[in-house]
């Protein structure tokens with residue numbers, strides 16, 4: 060088992076675990092973007108979001124919902140940014156699905172999810188919607 064997150068889930072390598080249940084494990088990011096930066100992983104290995112079972116996805120997000128308030132309160136934060144890098148081209152460095160919860164404070168100088176994109180769209184919104192509906196088989 061070479062996946063670092065699977066090894067954390069199995070207890071083979073140490074991590075600062077803050078919550079765990081039958082479906083997911085949450086621990087502090089070792090390179091935090093802010094104090095209280097938590098990473099939540101499904102226990103079952105899946106490299107990409109679309110590879111997760113519905114049950115694993117539900118368990119993962121249940122843990123996100125359970126943690127977000129306590130993380131914010133523990134750090135005295137005003138808000139959180141919750142994010143997933145899905146695939147290497149997005150910046151996902153560990154190919155095991157993980158959700159980041161990063162505490163935020165008013166005026167902390169960090170941007171929004173929107174600020175990471177240069178907004179270089181090439182299609183109309185209607186064309187894009189039609190393509191996605193077609194890919195869904197609709």
Ligand SMILES: [Zn+2]
Pocket residue numbers: 062063064065066103104105154155
């Ligand atoms: Zn894994």
